[in-house]
Amino acid sequence: MLRGWTLPVVFLACGIASAFRQSAQGSTGGAVTLFLLFLFAAVLLSPLVFPRSIGAAEARRRSEAVDGRPIVYWRPGCRYCLRLRLRLARDARRLHWVNIWQDPEGAAAVRAAIGGDETVPTVVVAGSPHVNPDPEWVRRHLP
Known part of the structure; x- marks a missing residue:
């Protein structure tokens, strides 16, 4: 069961890390955009679809x-x-x-x-x- 969630969780973690980095560099819009892209990819790769x-x-x-x-x-x-x-x-x-x-x-x-x-x-x-x-x-x- 958990094996099916590994890739989506990795994508979500990368999205959070990327958004945090963009936010630390002062780009709030870029942070939100990156997070939403990674979140979309995580949902597509999850069993939820x-x-x-x-x-x-x-x-x-x-x-x-x-x-x-x-x-x-x-x-x-x-x-x-x-x-x-x-x-x-x-x-x-x-x-x-x-x-x-x-x-x-x-x-x-x-x-x-x-x-x-x-x-x-x-x-x-x-x-x-x-x-x-x-x-x-x-x-x-x-x-």
């Missing part, structure tokens, strides 16, 4: 028996996962999201599907895994 994750077993159960939605295996800090999430916009809520850093079973499912690697985002549609697919392709496969 993604829909709530569920476990791999629950995602498979829901996808197969309940609603047929694709499953996205992701991890915080992954720029390709962030790209997929942002490009899907509101449609991202129509997928089942599994954080492989929180769910060992999800990480194992990705390794099994990819051949030993934990490459994310891995989107599973109707039991077939697709590594880093185009967001428009994912949108076309939504029920």
